[in-house]
Amino acid sequence: MTHSYLIAGFGGQGLLFAGKFLVNKGMMEGKEVSWLPSYGPEMRGGTANCSVIISDDPVGSPIVDHPNILMVMNLPSLDKYENAVQKGGMIVVDSSLIERKVVRDDVKAIYVPATQMADDNGLKGLANMILAGRILKELGEFNDEQVEAALKKVVSVKHPDMYDFNLTALKLGAAYEG
Numbered sequence: 001m002t003h004s005y006l007i008a009g010f011g012g013q014g015l016l017f018a019g020k021f022l023v024n025k026g027m028m029e030g031k032e033v034s035w036l037p038s039y040g041p042e043m044r045g046g047t048a049n050c051s052v053i054i055s056d057d058p059v060g061s062p063i064v065d066h067p068n069i070l071m072v073m074n075l076p077s078l079d080k081y082e083n084a085v086q087k088g089g090m091i092v093v094d095s096s097l098i099e100r101k102v103v104r105d106d107v108k109a110i111y112v113p114a115t116q117m118a119d120d121n122g123l124k125g126l127a128n129m130i131l132a133g134r135i136l137k138e139l140g141e142f143n144d145e146q147v148e149a150a151l152k153k154v155v156s157v158k159h160p161d162m163y164d165f166n167l168t169a170l171k172l173g174a175a176y177e178g
Contacts, residue, residue, distance in 0.1 A: 001056050003139070004064045006081055007128075008049035009073030009094075011039050014128035017154065018071070019050035021132060021166075025141075025150035026054035034062035047076065071131050073097060073114075090138065092131055110138060112176055118169060126169035133173025142174045 005022065007015045016037045023035040032055045039048035051064035068089040072078045075098050078091075082102060085091055090108045096115035112134050114127035123130075136142040147170055155163045 003052075003054045003069055004067045005052040005054075005069045005071065006049060006064050006067040006084070007052065007071045008047075008077035008081055011048040013048070013073045014125065015048050015071075015073065016050050018128040018132045019052045020154045021129070021150055022052050022054065024153040025136075025146055028146060028150055028153075031055060032057060032059050034059040036062040036064075049077065049081075069135060071135060073127065073131070075100065078102070090135075092135055092138075094127055094131060096127070108138075110134065112173065112178060114173070117172055117176070121168070121172060123165055123169050123172075126165060129166050129169035130173035130176070133170035134176055135173075136170075137174035142170075 007019050009015050019035050023033045026033040034053040036051040038050065051062060053059045053062065053064060066084050066086050068086045070081055070085045070091045073094045078093065078098055082091065082104060085107050087106045090110065091102050092110045092112065093102065094114045095111035096113040102109035112131055114130040117130050118124055118127045133142065148167065151163060151166055155166060
């Protein structure tokens with residue numbers, strides 16, 4: 001089993017953090033992993049993405065040209081990467097920020113109003129984790145114990161208070177049925 005993710009949007013949306021979380025979860029499950037960040041010169045507001053690979057087999061290259069899972073948090077990223085997703089793959093869209101639908105009919109499109117959900121639940125800035133939770137649930141890989149352990153690895157020791165907020169966001173995403 002190999003999942004190749006492309007997580008894309010604007011800088012400052014927590015894309016790299018979501019990728020680190022997924023990679024840590026994969027490592028804790030004994031998987032082979034890769035995490036490769038990419039962002040423009042503007043850390044906040046410029047384009048950003050990260051490639052994540054989680055596999056039962058060794059990862060040959062960290063570059064993900066044709067993901068089987070695309071998580072997008074802005075329209076330019078959907079426009080740019082929609083056609084790169086493998087046939088039969090999954091595109092998870094923050095429908096609070098992206099009004100258009102996925103055009104392709106050979107992929108599974110999932111729409112989650114993640115930014116609105118985050119704002120409504122006092123989790124401003126955690127739409128990324130809502131989407132990550134929804135992806136894990138869709139893959140049948142949302143396990144409370146593993147999710148909590150991986151989250152403990154990535155939440156900064158400078159901000160331990162963010163652990164509960166991130167966990168709540170992940171669980172909100174996993175519970176979303178929309």
